[in-house]
Amino acid sequence: MNSDYKNLIENALLKNPKFYKEIRIEENISTRIQYKGKTRENISISSNVGGCTRALVNGGWGFSSFNDITKAPNRMSESIELAKFNNNNYKHSKNLSDTKLSIPPTIKKDPRKIKLSEKIDLLENYKNLILSEKNIQGCDIVYADIDKKIIFADSNGNEIQQEFVHVICRIAANSSDGNEILESGFSIGSLGDFGIVEKLEDEVIQSAKKAVSLIKAPKITGxxxxxxxxxxxxxxxxxxxxxxxxxxxxxxxxxxxxxxxxxxxxxxxxxxxxxxxxxxxxxxxxxxxxxxxxxxxxxxxxxxxxxxxxxxxxxxxxxxxxxxxxxxxxxxxxxxxxxxxxxxxxxxxxxxxxxxxxxxxxxxxxxxxxxxxxxxxxxxxxxxxxxxxxxxxxxxxxxxxxxxxxxxxxxxxxxxxxxxxxxxxxxxxxxxxxxxxxxxxxxxxxxxxxxxxxxx
Amino acid sequence: MEKIIEFLNKNFDEFELYEEDSEYKDVTFESNKLKELSSKQSNGIGVRAIKNAEMTFASTSNYKFIEFKKIINELKKFSIKTKVKFPELKESKQVKIYSEDTYNLSNEYMIEVIDKSIKKVTKSLPNVLCDATYSLGKSKARLQNSNNMDLKFLESAASFFISCQIINNNDMLNIWDGFSSVKQIDANKIDEIVNDMIKNLKIAQNLKEPPTSKCPVIFTPGGLFQTLISPMLVSTNGTNLSKKLSPLYSKEGEKILDDKITLIDNPHIDFSPSSSMYDAEGIPTKRKKIFENGIFINGIYDLKSGSEAGTESTGSAQRSIHSLPSPGISNLIMEKGDIKFSDLVKNISEGIIVDELLGAGQGNELSGDFSANISLGYKIENGEIVGRIKDTMISGNCFKALEKIDHLSKDTKNLYGRIELPFLQTENIEITS
Structure with a gap:
């Protein structure tokens, strides 16, 4: 664990030993690629650090979240003060104590190791496949991958670090007959596998064809x-x-x-x-x-x-x-x-x-x-x-x-x-x-x- | 921040920097009991930068300059063709969107407001379980661009939400309502919400058979918004219009809806949480008609969709730190009619009232279609509201349904502090049960 985080977490959990307290710190970075209509709309990368503290006092919770993690110990004090407003008789029992673990992400084909240019080429091809069908007005493609590291620690001495890499993608085609617009598409996702986004040519073409044929299809009666x-x-x-x-x-x-x-x-x-x-x-x-x-x-x-x-x-x-x-x-x-x-x-x-x-x-x-x-x-x-x-x-x-x-x-x-x-x-x-x-x-x-x- | 600006100045023709720093605090009750108090702080920056008419966008809440610079440099290789030019500052109308006192309201105050409301409901209906939240927020935003713009926004908001549940055998009845304001929410407004809630919970406990044939349907302001106005707003959205993904594409000036329908987007209402002087790209906001007497006047555009549609931004850009700006409505107002809601009901021998929907908006929205379960609806028999209907669905197309309507009511309701609509009566709706 990053030693800055270690100190912040320790300091936060030292506050008022009478109460159950927990802290999470998260780092994430996500890449997003979007197409809408006939064009590429967005390629962006967003990076984040943030945290939250939670305390159980008088049978209820006080919770604080923040981006400025250097203030984590102060935020813990705030969570304790907020929780004091509660008036219930619930007590938390210890399920686990002193568990210290770091769990690596599930990875099959790592999206973090695929070049941005490669991701774009792949999606660009899907976009072109959709647009090459007749009576297609546009596409709606959203691809995102996110790498998320979370540290959880509590006043029972537990400290658990986990990392997740998610890949999600929705690919849809929009058809038009001059009056109506209709969408047909599919959504996929995986934990740590960029491979799911590859070799979708057939599904993509099928979606475009379905969008076109569905617009001619009748509606049912309820x-x-x-x-x-x-x-x-x-x-x-x-x-x-x-x-x-x-x-x-x-x-x-x-x-x-x-x-x-x-x-x-x-x-x-x-x-x-x-x-x-x-x-x-x-x-x-x-x-x-x-x-x-x-x-x-x-x-x-x-x-x-x-x-x-x-x-x-x-x-x-x-x-x-x-x-x-x-x-x-x-x-x-x-x-x-x-x-x-x-x-x-x-x-x-x-x-x-x-x-x-x-x-x-x-x-x-x-x-x-x-x-x-x-x-x-x-x-x-x-x-x-x-x-x-x-x-x-x-x-x-x-x-x-x-x-x-x-x-x-x-x-x-x-x-x-x-x-x-x-x-x-x-x-x-x-x-x-x-x-x-x-x-x-x-x-x-x-x-x-x-x-x-x-x-x- | 100076380092980022210096870097953007050196490497791009134009840039825009959006910073936001917000704080929230809220009190949550669950099942009639205080459950959690929370405070939230968040901040971050979003950068748009243009070189050779190509746009790059990145955002962060993690101020490590070197890392951020690296991300922007990487993204710059894949920048996207754009017609957007960042504007210079123009005069706009003064609008009140901040009140110093709002965020200073105490936790004790919020707890008391909720506690009193729940006690009032349970005194009248002891078997009700309520969830409720009171929240306060204040946000500072700053928008700078290479065209000398440096705008600072200061906003405050208070909101109250309550949801009540009654279970009888296998029937679960749930009704919710809420309100938002830039200022502390008026005690009378909260009383009104709670009193309506009690009245509706009482009527809704009687289950009635849904009608078997086509009959008059009255949409409450909430039901009207969810069923017919929401899909309409998909079609008036500039992004869909600019991509020809809207049935309203190039139909400005054409008669689309019933004469009685006039819809206005008004960002200049003092103390409404959706009001603003400037939009999120620094364009002065303006009051604008979307439909007037059934005629489509104009869509809702930001800089990008406006430039791509060959028109102008309507000052409607909205954004958060991690998303590109996109066009959206501020305060939506529909002009009212001249008959009282209670008189509409009196004149119906068999009909239904649609108040809340489940599953609306998950279908072919681009064409204005809707289809949903009526999660809260009432039966009218011989001019009176006699009970609730359930396990009933409603479907149709918002353009067809609004092409010809029977009545708009004289009384209106303000939804969530930002949408003011009357009751609407029509017979042009398919019901399945």
Whole structure:
């Protein structure tokens, strides 16, 4: 560790020994390349140093964040003073003490070692491929890589240094027929692998062709119908439909919700198994320790349709007398850690994808994502591609749709789970003003009955 | 900072340096209880520099000159063709966007405001759980460019947010509201938010079946903004217009919407947190009509999109340290109608009110399409609001929906301290349940 940081951290943690205190210091550097319309819009590099201190006094938190890290010890004093306004009876127990670790980043093909010129050439080629298609009005390409070093230290003697290298990229084409403009594209991401951005020529051309053909496709009429979700959209579905309500910070101070989300309660059919875990290696939601210094884990959330676990910070776990799961995450030094998902997965079922289609008389095949939102038991998610299914066969391409559901009905309406699990790493999650947090979602193809669908 | 300026002067034809230093403090309650107090400080610089009509952009919150210089030199090799020229300072209208007292409000004061509000809600409805935040901010920014501009901005803001939840069996009802101001938020405004909240929570606990056929829809000011105005603002945005990625491209002067619709962007409202004298590129801001009696007047441009569209900046650039400027609206005002909201309701035998949406804005926004779950909506039966509808979706296209509308109300609501809209009634909307 940089010796300047070491002194600052030590000095900060020396403040008022009566209270639990923690400090994070972060250094990051990110490269961003953007194209919009027909031109390159932005190539920029942004470098940052910042930190935050947090203290627990009278059962509640005081938090301070800053860019001027030389003031870290003063900021810790401020956090303690702020926390004194609280008036609760919560105490933090020690999970770990005196753990000193430095964890290197997961790297496959290091984006930091790729020349800027090489990154630009690659994207420039994708842009040209899109623009060379007929009836294309423009492209929308965003590439970013970020290298982030975080030191976490607390008054229990823990000092954990972690480094993450993320690569994300969205490539989309915009078509126009003179009246309407339509976008079609895809998003990808990785932990430490620039390779995911390479050799995308086919996907890029396909996106441009889809944008052009979709603009001619009809819109559906809103209805309740059977839908088959591909792996990507089913991943977004599990994140929105169930993942957010498994975050214990919604539940731990809410007695009604505690009853509704009681462990042991049935939420789905016997073949439904849902898991979240940062300990699953090498995915965008993977890490060894969360932002409270708790080791990551793999948490079964639903087993055979029954609720068996939830995601916790130290505080929510303690208040609910459950085990901490290492899901307290902050998007940067500017924020307090809150309970978040990591890598959220619907486990493989026993059907084949073909079987799901075979006995679907009338329905929609929805693929790829455009977004998703949750508000308590309600959720929506948007497809990027949609096809009509008649008697087990895809018959027609229609415009993307928006799907909506309700936790208490929709999970029970899943009546088929295939065995072709795939993980999507192109998304980010937003909660409490912290967005986009790196997460991944995974699922096999699934079929859901009676889903509310409206034209996108 | 002198070193950076010297370096930019030597190596570029033109440059611009944007510095920002902000402080925030806030108090957060969760489930009716005080949870966290926080203070945040952030600062950094963003640099745009032009050589041979090519632009380079970099930003940092890490003032190591040598490292920053190295980054700029590396980026300069890949600079991007631009028509932007950094402006010289021109006169602008005085607008009040700072109040010394705002940031001096105490933590005790913020705690008391929230505590009183929550007690008022729970006194009337004991089974409600409230989350609430009061936050204060002050920010100093400085914009310098090689055309002798040296502008200093000083801003303050206070904001209050409350969200209330009631759970009955498997039904979770959630209503939120909030307000922002340059000054301390008026106690009457907070009372109004809390009283409306209590009234709406009471009505919303009755669940009603959504209508089965096409019926009149009233959008509340909040519902109107989320459903129809947000996608509209994507199309009036100068970046999309300059790239021909807007259905409004080259339609200035054409009748697009219903006669009743006039939309104004007004950055000159004193004490609104979205007001300013100059935009983030140093261009004087101005009050401007986006639509007048349904006719598209002009888009919202910054220097880049304005120069690429062959027009001028409308003084609408917004930025943060780590992003390039981009055009955006300040205070948005829609001209009101002449019927009271309560009279609109009285005249409807079966209809719905749309107040909040879930999942809006995630679809084909470039064409003005919208599609969302109505996360808070009410049923009207025989001229009265009788309860809440749920598991219902709404979809359509904002241009088609606003082509012909039935009514705009006389009463308006100010959303978040920056958007003033009336209630809007139409029948031109698809509903699915």
């Amino acid at each position: 209805e309740k119908t059977t839908v088959i979700l591909d792996q990507i959209l089913a991943g977004v579905f599990v994140h929105e439909a169930f993942g957010h309500l498994s975050e214990a910070d919604n539940v731990y101070e809410n007695n009604r919700l505690k009853e509704i989300l009681k462990l042991g309660k049935k939420f789905g059919n016997r073949d439904l198994n849902i898991t979240d875990g940062a300990k699953i290696p090498d995915l965008r939601g993977s890490y060894a320790f969360d932002d409270e210094g708790t080791p990551s884990s793999i948490t079964p959330l639903i087993r055979e349709g029954v609720l068996v676990g939830r995601l916790h910070s130290k505080e929510t776990a303690e208040k609910m007398s459950e085990k901490p799961t290492g899901n307290a995450r902050a998007i940067s030094y500017g924020f307090s850690p809150i309970v978040r998902m990591t890598n959220t997965i619907i486990e493989n079922g026993e059907n084949s994808k073909e079987e799901l289609f075979e006995d679907t008389k009338d329905g929609l095949y929805v693929k790829n994502w455009y977004g998703g939102m949750t508000e308590h038991e309600m959720f929506t998610f948007a497809s990027a591609e949609t096809y009509k299914i008649k008697n087990g066969k895809i018959t027609e391409t229609v415009r993307p749709v928006k799907l909506s559901g309700n936790l208490f009905e929709t999970l029970k309406n899943i009546d088929g789970i295939a065995n072709d699990l795939e993980i999507n790493q192109g998304g980010g999650c937003g909660k409490g003003g912290q967005s986009p947090l790196p997460v991944s979602n995974g699922s096999p193809h699934i079929r859901i009955n009676k889903t509310l669908v409206s034209p996108g």
